[in-house]
Amino acid sequence: MKSISFFMKEAIGMLPSALLFIGSILFIGAGIFCIAEPAESLLAVGYYIGFVLVLGGVCQILRWMKTEDAGRSLWHLLMAVLDMAFGLWMMISLAFAVVAFMLPLLFALYILLRGIFMMILRSRKQASLRNPKLYMVAAVVQILLGLLLVFRPDAAGLLFMYMVGAALIWSGISTFLTWRKQGGMDA
Numbered sequence: 073m074k075s076i077s078f079f080m081k082e083a084i085g086m087l088p089s090a091l092l093f094i095g096s097i098l099f100i101g102a103g104i105f106c107i108a109e110p111a112e113s114l115l116a117v118g119y120y121i122g123f124v125l126v127l128g129g130v131c132q133i134l135r136w137m138k139t140e141d142a143g144r145s146l147w148h149l150l151m152a153v154l155d156m157a158f159g160l161w162m163m164i165s166l167a168f169a170v171v172a173f174m175l176p177l178l179f180a181l182y183i184l185l186r187g188i189f190m191m192i193l194r195s196r197k198q199a200s201l202r203n204p205k206l207y208m209v210a211a212v213v214q215i216l217l218g219l220l221l222v223f224r225p226d227a228a229g230l231l232f233m234y235m236v237g238a239a240l241i242w243s244g245i246s247t248f249l250t251w252r253k254q255g256g257m258d259a
Contacts, residue, residue, distance in 0.1 A: 092251040099244030105235030113233045114175065118162055125159025128152075176221070176228035184218025187211045 106113040132152035136144060190211035198204045221228035 089251060089254060092247055092254070095243045096248035096251060099240050101244075103237040103240030103242075103244060106233045106240060110230050110233035110237075113236070114123060117175075117236065122159040122162030122192075123153045125162065127159075129154075129156030129159060147228060176232045177225050179232045180218055180221030180225065180228040182218075183214050184222060187214030187218055190214060 105116075129152045132148065132155065135151060136149050181229045188211075190207065194204055194211060221231065
């Protein structure tokens with residue numbers, strides 16, 4: 073008869089494989105949620121970032137406390153406190169909801185400015201570019217898309233969350249494939 077410690081060792085050995093599988097399912101589920109419910113997803117992204125900042129701040133403070141006095145820096149502690157404060161603000165503030173819904177507009181402005189910078193770069197470095205015509209087409213497309221999204225922030229929000237959803241689904245699929253490559257639950 074095998075002891076309980078034997079079964080614990082077996083379970084612990086399977087843990088990384090199980091976490092890969094569970095992670096892949098969670099990534100795919102989150103991606104589908106982002107695509108199916110973009111408005112709610114946009115708020116959830118803000119709460120998630122807030123949670124990660126708080127968790128990161130706690131970890132930084134714990135690391136700071138374990139560091140010997142000679143290696144401690146007040147700046148590390150202040151950055152950890154700042155991360156925690158900003159993360160908590162993101163998680164509990166109603167004002168963050170306004171900020172979350174500004175993300176698509178910022179995304180639209182980013183695309184617009186990137187297209188303008190690409191056009192300027194193309195005009196100044198045309199001789200060194202491999203395919204300056206294609207570069208110009210990409211710049212014009214980004215400028216037009218940026219303008220469209222600036223004037224239609226609702227479309228920018230949808231596009232932003234669809235891209236986040238697609239990235240999460242892709243991460244889930246690649247994580248699942250990694251899990252399968254490692255032999256699934258048999259690893």
